[in-house]
Amino acid sequence: MKSNHARNFLLFFCCFFFSTRAFSQSTAEDSIAYASAIENAKSIYHKALYPEEGLYTGPEYYGYPFRFQEGQPYYYKDQMDTGWIRYEGVLYQNVGLRYDLIRDQLIVVQPKNNARICVVNDRVNRFYLFNTTFIYLKTDTAKAAISPGIYAVLYEHNDNMLLKRNRKKITEELTTNEGILRYINDNNAFAIKKGNTYYSVGGKKDVLRVYADKKKQLQQYIRRNNLDFRRDQDNALAKSVAYYDSL
Template sequence: MKLFGRLYTCIRLTAVLVLPGAAFSQAAATDSAIRAAGLANAVSQFREHMGTALPLYSGPRYTYYYAQMKEGHPFFRSPMPHRGEVMFDNIFYPNLYLKYDMLMNKVVLTDSAHQVNTTLNNDKIDYFNIDKETFVKLYKTKNNGLPETDFYQVLFEGKNVTLYKKDQRKINEDSEHKRYIWADVSYYLKKGDTYYPVGTQGKALNAMDDKRAQLRSYIRSQNLSFREDVEDAVKATVSYYDSLLK
């Protein structure tokens, strides 16, 4: 948005400077030609940039709805926008400001002045990146083990397996009828074309049963706890499992 404003200002200023006048000297005419060329270039850049970015800003305005919550927020990392990028309708858009509302499952684009918040169309998003963390759209099939077609965060991508995280925010009410947002987190290991839940030690070992003995020994030696820090434990275990595979 700031770029649009600068280009618009440049166009207006250049237009004023190139107004014709009978008293202009030959040098002024030359300057006018140079400025006219600058104006044409500015207009070209403006149109080119608008034409590329316009699909991103064509979605509905994002409406804040969680101010009355007792605690919690629905966003990945924080309610503040973070640097990111998105593959949208088969076009890659870098250097954006994005937020991910995990309660409404909406990717929100914020302009550089943080004034306008636009909801992107999920159907046109293949993947997006926020603060160097990648979310990809995975598709549920009849037999692949995924609970639903949705965006999943990539936690680990090895040579043989990939680990995904699904953080789905939900709303609960306490005994005083005050509402709060909490996180329902699950983890999935992709082996071949199948996804396996690995959110507990038992499920993780079942999913990687071909290396069960080595993994048990590794978990003990590294003091990994699936109860106290499941994310670190499952990431470390999956990473070690990937290193054991040929």
């Protein structure tokens, strides 16, 4: 039954899309109205299919069969957040999300039964979780400079981006009384996108290397604002990229 509804709404959506496109005008007002109509049609289509099975077809996610002495494996905190995800070009809103940084696995929550489902990472375009936007970079997109995978977007404007590869790893300690004790440590990496090229960066020297054409101005800005690339790496890198972008 639901598949019939899906086909009907898909037919409706296609007819609506092409008919509105055929009659759309070139004025700014008409362009805004046209875009609004398309988004409204998409919203109706998504509501008719809710919960949309295309997003929930992966294997079920299972947590860890042991506890950790320190740390937790997920992005930001050990709980689900409601966000959005663009998956294979389709935008899904109000989705329960979690991101396992040890397994590098994005998880969506099936609204029917609260099952945790693993999505296929390389089908992810973008998603929004705990006030952070993430993107998936494919191998051909990132070329050979950085590894393909999911990156947090710390800064994005024009052709400049600062990306953070959030990862965690487990370290184990064998004890006589308590057996194996497990700890979680951060294992992050950063990259800058300048134009169409990606650069792996870790600190001030790397930033100055990437932005060598404005090195002097950037050095002065870093010194003047006391940017600390060791203790406050995210902020120092983001401010440096943003300043270069303003020059």
